Amino acid sequence: MDADLDLLRRYNRSLPRYTSYPTAPHFGDDVGREAFQQTVQRSNAVAPEAPLSLYLHLPFCRQLCYYCGCHMKVTHDPARIEKYLRYLKREIDLLAPRLSSRRPVTQIHWGGGTPTLLTPTQIRALGAFLRDRFEVAPDVEMSIEADPRGLTEKHIAAARAAGCTRLSLGVQTFDAQVQEAIHRVQPERLTRTAVRWARAHGFDGINIDLVYGLPHQTPETFADTLAGVLDLAPDRIALYSYAHVPSVLEHQRLIPEDALPAPAERLRLFGHALETLTGRGGYRFIGLDHFAKPDDELALAQQRGTLRRNFQGYSTRAGADVYAFGISGIHQLSGLYAQNAKALRAYYDAINRSELTVYRGYRLTKEDRLRRHVIMELMCNMTLQKEAVEDRFGVDFDAHFGAALDRLRPLEADGLVALRSDEIEVRPPGRLLVRNIASAFDAYLHEAAPHEQPAYSESV
Ligand SMILES: C[S@@+](CC[C@H](N)C(=O)[O-])C[C@H]1O[C@@H](n2cnc3c(N)ncnc32)[C@H](O)[C@@H]1O
Ligand code: SF4
Structure with missing residues (x-):
């Protein structure tokens, strides 16, 4: 321990x-x-x-x-x-x-x-x-x-x-x-x-x-x-x-x-x-x-x-x-997230106009969907078969995710994750740090400068 x-x-x-x-x-x-x-x-x-x-x-x-x-x-x-x-x-x-x-x-x-x-x-x-x-x-x-x-x-x-x-x-x-x-x-x-x-x-x-x-x-x-x-x-x-x-x-x-x-x-x-x-x-x-x-x-x-x-x-x-x-609820469709009004006033006003209250959202690109799939597989099932991802999204996994795989090498050296030719597997000690492993595939986390990052909570 x-x-x-x-x-x-x-x-x-x-x-x-x-x-x-x-x-x-x-x-x-x-x-x-x-x-x-x-x-x-x-x-x-x-x-x-x-x-x-x-x-x-x-x-x-x-x-x-x-x-x-x-x-x-x-x-x-x-x-x-x-x-x-x-x-x-x-x-x-x-x-x-x-x-x-x-x-x-x-x-x-x-x-x-x-x-x-x-x-x-x-x-x-x-x-x-x-x-x-x-x-x-x-x-x-x-x-x-x-x-x-x-x-x-x-x-x-x-x-x-x-x-x-x-x-x-x-x-x-x-x-x-x-x-x-x-x-x-x-x-x-x-x-x-x-x-x-x-x-x-x-x-x-x-x-x-x-x-x-x-x-x-x-x-x-x-x-x-x-x-x-x-x-x-x-x-x-x-x-x-x-x-x-x-x-x-x-x-x-x-x-x-x-x-x-x-x-x-x-x-x-x-x-x-x-x-x-x-x-x-x-x-x-x-x-x-x-x-x-x-x-x-x-x-x-x-x-x-x-x-x-x-x-x-x-x-x-x-x-x-x-x-x-209801207020603040988030709709999750396969290609789009959309959030309802957060304040009661705005929520009631929209409904009084017979309008839905959605005020912000996100439309996923093909690349977002691919990365979402990879991140969710790791977060949920702790393993990922590269061939299944390649078949579903038409990409060469290793070529497409070279930078993400490089980010994972130190975690592999620490025994948190196994990077194999056909799969990625979260190792038992990595279970608690699965957010760190998944985040290697988060394009937005690595694009933005640290001071521009939203306030997330710590891994553990
Ligand atoms: C909507 S509440 C559950 C139902 C009910 N309101 C109650 O508290 O009994 C959802 C759960 O979120 C968790 N929660 C709330 N604020 C949290 C925080 N700041 N950090 C971590 N967990 C939190 C709590 O475990 C809470 O039971
Ligand atoms: S204040 Fe938050 S945690 Fe407490 S009862 Fe309400 S929703 Fe649940």
Whole structure:
């Protein structure tokens, strides 16, 4: 482990997480509503039966967690949520008629913010609305993010009635001192009860979100959190590295910086978590920051080399176009990314004009698509067959990616990656540094001067 720590320390630098390629900071206003609508029209004509994935952004939360990096709004006003839902449905009605009615919806994700801040009645109504407007596949994978604080059994029942099969619970930590410092006091029993309800109501996938690198966290106290989580035996665990960017997210200044673990301590936190979850816990390490039981779809997909990645994280069905509803949502079509208005005012104004709210995006070139494919294969499946890339994109891999392969040589010497004549393989020590390996293929990262780089979080 010490040798691994040394490697992690040497390679730990700020890099994109590659939920998209190119990454969101490269989106521009040259791709707006018009471009999006044209692409929607074309892609629905070309592939009128291709599966669809939907993302719903429900931004409201009862209170602000000081570490939060999500696009959220605090509210105590039920009328504000009711109004948002009215507009969300109007937005769906603006876009749904432009999509081929033969496209089955195979995946729906309710994200936020806190979707379970909706009342049980609102959750049921939104589920019914989706079924009315789309051809939802009988085996749709529908997931919802929930905050155990404020959650009731009625919410769980409503989410099931709406068609949700997966529940993702925000936990972050069970430690009382850490909870105080992050302004998220959440007694462990709330999480336990939420898991019990979810099982009783037939949720077949339960995920727990954890964050490491939070103030006052130590490997010892985090061990207690991990033991508590293992005891709940969720199907999946997301273990995020705390992204602390107070220059961008002002409220993160409320985090006591002197209590944040130093980089070496962060690495130890991660190292211990990795050992515990994959050792005693029996979970498989998936991609960058996920853990799944060996028989879980994510683990099987990684084994088969069919794991995919998008703005919603790792998925087995992320090949489908994603249409996003709600503020800040990002549409992900095969050749185009497009983002909805971020501010409520701009979002409501556009919908009042009966317009979609897309305000910026990115149209991928052929070269972008090729590089996206390579980066996603490495990030998801940890291996890449050169011949498959050559067949798909009509390039000579080694000639095309000479500069990227040169960038990888020092990482090969450090045992992080194997560069073979027919394939690239991320070696076990390179798993934690897969962002460094993937970034060798990121044309934009190597074109821009360091001072022009957007603020990304560190590798570990
Ligand atoms: C939308 S929240 C989950 C649902 C609900 N709002 C909750 O917190 O319980 C998404 C997850 O993002 C993670 N997260 C939020 N801010 C983060 C940050 N700054 N760094 C790393 N992870 C973060 C947390 O694990 C959180 O559970
Ligand atoms: S972590 Fe979840 S509950 Fe906390 S502020 Fe962010 S979105 Fe809301």
